Amino acid sequence: MIRYAAGALSVLALSILAVAAHGRHHLLKLPAETRRFFSAADDDSEGTRWAVLFAGSNGYWNYRHQADVCHAYQILKKGGLKDENIIVFMYDDIANNSENPRPGVIINNPHGDDVYQGVPKDYVGDTVNAENFYAVILGNKTAVKGGSGKVVDSGPNDHIFIYYTDHGGPGILGTPAGPYIYANDLNDVLKQKHAAGTYKSLVFYLEACESGSIFEGLLPEGLNIYATTAANAVENSWGTYCPGDSPSPPPEYDTCLGDLYSIAWMEDSDVHNLRTETLKQQYELVKKRTANDNGEYGSHVMQYGDVKLNTDSLYLYIGTDPANDNFTFAVDNSLLPSSQAVNQRDADLLHFWHKFRKAAEGSDRKVEAQIQLAEAVAHRAHVDNSIKLICKFLFGIEKSHEVMNFIQPTGKPLVEDWSCIKTMVRTFEARCGALSQYGMKHMRAFANICNQGVEIEAMTEASAQACTTFPSNPWSSLHRGFSA
Known part of the structure; x- marks a missing residue:
């Protein structure tokens, strides 16, 4: 019976493997050192940048979600955001997982550096839940249960960036603990945040299957909120840098390192001067890369809410790495799509299959x-x-x-x-x-x-x-x- 099951599962796994500007354009072009000298004054006039990063899964087979969030943190940190203004939600069971071939290290790219180092552990384990997420966005310290207690304590001139990555479905987003995030609840929280008058503008990047359904017909204009999603309301999103992909992760990894939409916006942010690149420019690049040339391994990136905000520079929300100050935006700077991608919902089977395939015959690992x-x-x-x-x-x-x-x-x-x-x-x-x-x-x-x-x-x-x-x-x- 076990041999029959293993054979059937092998066939299934192999089939999965086969599928497997209000920007700053008007600023004078000052030398990089001079711009950095005056950046403090710019920050005062633009308010404070706040960021909430949320990885909604646990389990080593979901490695990519926490890797995405850690990479996003590194971008924000290089961009000049302070830890007191970055709130991180992640279960934190990946870096030191027994499955991780590089203990204490998380990578988000086959040739990438460690993105785990220095990441704040604000909300980990069972404190990564919907109620804490809502309380943090609203700046409601009394409603937070556990964790660091950090919230978005923003004011009327501040800019907020929210990034969520995990599994989803029509009208729903995953969490590792407690009830899931429902679209109506999340949009109600965003409306409450607007009614409180505690931000100037808010940008929401959302990675999940059917992620468009979270805002479709629910996020109105007039809230000064601009949202993009990895997929429309009826399609899957995709994992990338997966075993069998090209480029693939190092051979010792049996799991996807990132998600296609997330990797697209972050690797774009890594190489561009975000003072001059607008949200719209990044959206167009990310849309092209995530659609994967309209092949079968891709999804349609969407925009919702106050789309006119996409003329803002990315700098307003996530800062910019001074090392990129002299870089010029160019469409051909975007990295090419991967040859394949893996349906988000099949990434766990991909991991289990590769783990089974590579384990020694008769070993406990193969049985597991x-x-x-x-x-x-x-x-x-x-x-x-x-x-x-x-x-x-x-x-x-x-x-x-x-x-x-x-x-x-x-x-x-x-x-x-x-x-x-x-x-x-x-x-x-x-x-x-x-x-x-x-x-x-x-x-x-x-x-x-x-x-x-x-x-x-x-x-x-x-x-x-x-x-x-x-x-x-x-x-x-x-x-x-x-x-x-």
């Missing part, structure tokens, strides 16, 4: 990898089959597929009643186990269940019929709690 791969595949099948069965019970065999996959017109939010979708998710998880990072792909089905007016009693009964046993695997609600 086989179990991890088998559990992940079984969990996926359980979630997929359970939700399909629930929809058949609710809508009938002929109509269920249509209801599950219905997509709202562009510009409309995923669902009108967000309390309903949370109730339906919790009802499912109470009987069928946690959705997990993979199961978030089905959030559209839950939204459509609500949009069809299904009552909670009917959902409860259908879930009980579909799931006659409660799973006890690592993704069970018994271990990580509920998603809503």
Whole structure:
């Protein structure tokens, strides 16, 4: 039986491997040393720069998310932001993980330097959660539980940069602890921040599958918020620098080092003078690289909110590395897309497969990898089959597929009643186990269940019929709690 499972899993893994200006343009061109001398005065007139960096996952197979956040920190630090104005959320289980071939070191590029050194550990472990994220953005020190207590204590002339990277799904973003981040809650927080009058402008970079659904029909104009997302509301985002990719990570790494959209904006920021490069210029470069020449390994980067803010220079939000002061912006400075990329939701299977393939025959490591791969595949099948069965019970065999996959017109939010979708998710998880990072792909089905007016009693009964046993695997609600 185990040999049969291993063979089937090998076939699956191999198939995955195959898929596997209000800018400063009007400033005089002063020598670099002179510009740095006057930069303090510039900072006073522009207010303080604040940044919130959030990696929403844990587990070594999600290495890339914490690597992304650490790289972003290094860019901000070189850009002149102070640690007191940078708040970092990351589980912090990667650098010293037993799987990490370079203990204490995190890289975000096959030839990159250590990006982990010096990164503040403001919120780690279970303090990386939605409620702390909201409290930090709002500057609400009393609402923060655990961690360093740092919040965005901004004023009306300040500029805020928020960067999130992790798994997502329609209307939802992952967290390693506690309930997930729901689109309506996040947008409500942003509206509250605006109503408080505690920033001049805010930029939000968002890396996740279906990330466009977080702002689609929800983020209005007039808040002085400009958001870009790695994908539109209906497509996956992608990991990059993965085993089998070109360029690939060093051979001792069995995991993706970064995410395609995130790597695109950060590697652009590494090499350009951000005093003169605008948000729009970076958006165009990132869009081109992330689309991967419109191939099958890419997604559509989107803009939301007050798009007119994209004429601002990046310097207003993330500063600039003085070493790049004499660099001239050029479109051909952008790095080429990778030859392949890996669907965000398949990156864990890719890791387990390479771990299994490379481990010595008969070793504990090979057995562990086989179990991890088998559990992940079984969990996926359980979630997929359970939700399909629930929809058949609710809508009938002929109509269920249509209801599950219905997509709202562009510009409309995923669902009108967000309390309903949370109730339906919790009802499912109470009987069928946690959705997990993979199961978030089905959030559209839950939204459509609500949009069809299904009552909670009917959902409860259908879930009980579909799931006659409660799973006890690592993704069970018994271990990580509920998603809503």
